[in-house]
Amino acid sequence: MANETDTERQLLQHQIRLTQADHTLKALFSRDSDRAARLTFEAPHLTADFSKQHIDSSSLSVLLRLAEEKNLQQAISNLFAGQQVNNTEQRAALHMALRGHIPSAAPEVAEEIKRTQQQMADFVNAVHNGAWLGQDGGAITNIVNIGIGGSDLGPAMVTAALQDYLNPGITCHFVSNVDPAQIDSALAGLTPESTLFIIVSKSFGTLETMQNAERAMAWFKAHGGSKQHISRHFVAVTTNLPAAVSFGISEDNVFPMWDWVGGRYSLWSAAGIAIALATSWQTFVDLLAGAAAMDQHFLNQPLEENVPVIAGLLSVWYRNYWQAESQAILPYSQPLHLLPSHLQQLDMESLGKQVTRDGVSVQQDTGAIIWGCAGTNGQHSFHQLLHQGTSLIPAEFIAIACPASADRWEPHQHLLANCFAQSRALMTGKSTEEVEAEMLAAGASTEEIKRLAAHKVVPGNRPSTTLLLGRLTPQSLGSLLAYYEAKVFVQSAIWQINAFDQWGVELGKQLSRPIASRLLTERNSATRATTSENSATLDPSTEQLISLCLKTQDSNNTR
Numbered sequence: 001m002a003n004e005t006d007t008e009r010q011l012l013q014h015q016i017r018l019t020q021a022d023h024t025l026k027a028l029f030s031r032d033s034d035r036a037a038r039l040t041f042e043a044p045h046l047t048a049d050f051s052k053q054h055i056d057s058s059s060l061s062v063l064l065r066l067a068e069e070k071n072l073q074q075a076i077s078n079l080f081a082g083q084q085v086n087n088t089e090q091r092a093a094l095h096m097a098l099r100g101h102i103p104s105a106a107p108e109v110a111e112e113i114k115r116t117q118q119q120m121a122d123f124v125n126a127v128h129n130g131a132w133l134g135q136d137g138g139a140i141t142n143i144v145n146i147g148i149g150g151s152d153l154g155p156a157m158v159t160a161a162l163q164d165y166l167n168p169g170i171t172c173h174f175v176s177n178v179d180p181a182q183i184d185s186a187l188a189g190l191t192p193e194s195t196l197f198i199i200v201s202k203s204f205g206t207l208e209t210m211q212n213a214e215r216a217m218a219w220f221k222a223h224g225g226s227k228q229h230i231s232r233h234f235v236a237v238t239t240n241l242p243a244a245v246s247f248g249i250s251e252d253n254v255f256p257m258w259d260w261v262g263g264r265y266s267l268w269s270a271a272g273i274a275i276a277l278a279t280s281w282q283t284f285v286d287l288l289a290g291a292a293a294m295d296q297h298f299l300n301q302p303l304e305e306n307v308p309v310i311a312g313l314l315s316v317w318y319r320n321y322w323q324a325e326s327q328a329i330l331p332y333s334q335p336l337h338l339l340p341s342h343l344q345q346l347d348m349e350s351l352g353k354q355v356t357r358d359g360v361s362v363q364q365d366t367g368a369i370i371w372g373c374a375g376t377n378g379q380h381s382f383h384q385l386l387h388q389g390t391s392l393i394p395a396e397f398i399a400i401a402c403p404a405s406a407d408r409w410e411p412h413q414h415l416l417a418n419c420f421a422q423s424r425a426l427m428t429g430k431s432t433e434e435v436e437a438e439m440l441a442a443g444a445s446t447e448e449i450k451r452l453a454a455h456k457v458v459p460g461n462r463p464s465t466t467l468l469l470g471r472l473t474p475q476s477l478g479s480l481l482a483y484y485e486a487k488v489f490v491q492s493a494i495w496q497i498n499a500f501d502q503w504g505v506e507l508g509k510q511l512s513r514p515i516a517s518r519l520l521t522e523r524n525s526a527t528r529a530t531t532s533e534n535s536a537t538l539d540p541s542t543e544q545l546i547s548l549c550l551k552t553q554d555s556n557n558t559r
């Protein structure tokens with residue numbers, strides 16, 4: 001690292017020390033009987049066990065010194081005070097205001113939030129109690145949420161996670177992909193009279209969402225939905241009221257969003273209305289309350305006991321000092337199976353940056369690749385690489401202590417056992433001696449031991465955090481999600497990057513336009529030849545792909 005500070009140099013040396021034989025995770029545990037308790041911290045609704053991480057008694061203090069050098073505490077205060085932390089777009093990031101923390105720099109948002117939440121509550125209650133009915137006077141039974149990125153991932157993930165809180169009269173579908181296969185299969189079996197579409201788009205200009213909204217509207221009309229009843233079946237969530245109205249949504253059916261809520265932080269706003277419709281208004285309120293409790297912890301807890309701060313610093317520790325390129329998120333909870341996808345956007349769109357807030361090249365690596373899936377499924381696929389692959393991949397396990405109901409107790413114990421066994425296996429591994437002794441005891445021949453022992457050795461000493469929630473409730477889920485938002489912010493503050501913009505996604509959108517226009521306009525070989533002559537801007541590979549697709553479509557009669 002160029003121009004490193006004393007603290008950064010110390011961290012480099014410290015890392016070298018921790019890679020030595022007497023500093024393995026097993027060795028650290030054997031020397032410190034109090035390690036598990038000492039490195040376990042409480043936050044609202046969750047307990048974080050960092051004891052299986054590559055840290056010793058001095059690591060946290062050096063990491064906290066780094067936090068001090070990078071003014072982390074000040075960055076947190078600025079965020080909560082409502083300062084323009086999103087400097088490239090000249091905006092504050094006020095998603096915490098939606099859960100009750102009104103920033104001193106923007107007291108006016110309190111009133112807007114109150115008004116919008118009242119509008120949301122009235123609407124959700126009306127749909128649930130039958131005051132809002134479909135065109136034939138029957139109840140709304142199906143909700144189709146059309147949105148992408150933050151206008152889909154968060155609401156879809158929370159709705160799946162709160163499966164024990166669902167309103168039995170309503171089924172919620174989420175449509176995001178511009179591939180019509182998704183919306184067509186969501187609409188199969190639905191009827192316009194009982195279906196409500198929510199078009200969620202902060203910009204109301206996102207290609208995928210606009211395409212799907214138009215397809216939904218066409219489906220509605222083609223299947224007996226009447227024009228004068230569109231207002232009972234289409235609502236929107238957006239900052240762009242004129243665009244929603246010109247699409248055909250009644251002004252009264254538009255829920256506001258604001259520039260100060262980033263897409264990936266928007267499930268707490270009206271963008272999350274599908275969550276409340278799928279469950280209840282109270283459930284949504286409880287989700288906000290859980291997040292608010294974590295916000296207070298993040299804002300007020302001293303850094304050395306602050307769970308998202310420690311977690312964020314550990315992510316920096318692995319990314320910059322252990323060269324870990326990725327981090328696995330492993331929820332041992334089927335309802336949380338969409339959490340890794342939500343966190344991919346939250347973390348990678350926020351931290352995938354190559355310049356600092358001032359536009360200068362960063363001096364160290366930034367965001368890691370986030371991936372994972374619900375346990376125990378991952379154990380039967382990619383955990384092999386976690387255990388015996390050649391990369392160091394810090395893992396974050398999420399366990400829920402209590403099953404949703406007593407009749408799930410026995411399988412739930414197996415779920416927990418597998419979760420705890422995985423973090424233990426990653427840490428302890430299995431040495432050559434242990435493998436040989438085990439094989440011998442099982443009656444293996446010397447030749448067999450010689451042939452197989454090396455394959456069975458598991459190196460161990462691989463780090464993980466375990467987050468333990470008492471129950472999966474709206475409150476604990478809210479707290480967990482706010483923990484991840486805060487953890488991302490901590491990393492952005494250390495790397496001095498902007499966690500709230502996403503300029504990198506624009507190029508792909510820009511480049512797809514001329515390609516789409518070619519694919520849409522070259523309807524026959526004759527026009528194709530003419531347009532191709534004017535297509536000097538495309539590279540030969542793209543050119544070839546376009547022409548191969550069009551030819552294949554011609555020969556398959558799919559144009």
Ligand SMILES: O=P(O)(O)OC[C@H]1O[C@](O)(CO)[C@@H](O)[C@@H]1O
Pocket residue numbers: 147148149150151200201202203204205206209262263264349502505
């Ligand atoms: O809500 P919108 O404006 O349709 O944007 C959807 C998503 O697109 C992105 O801008 C990225 O393309 C995300 O940040 C956002 O969540």
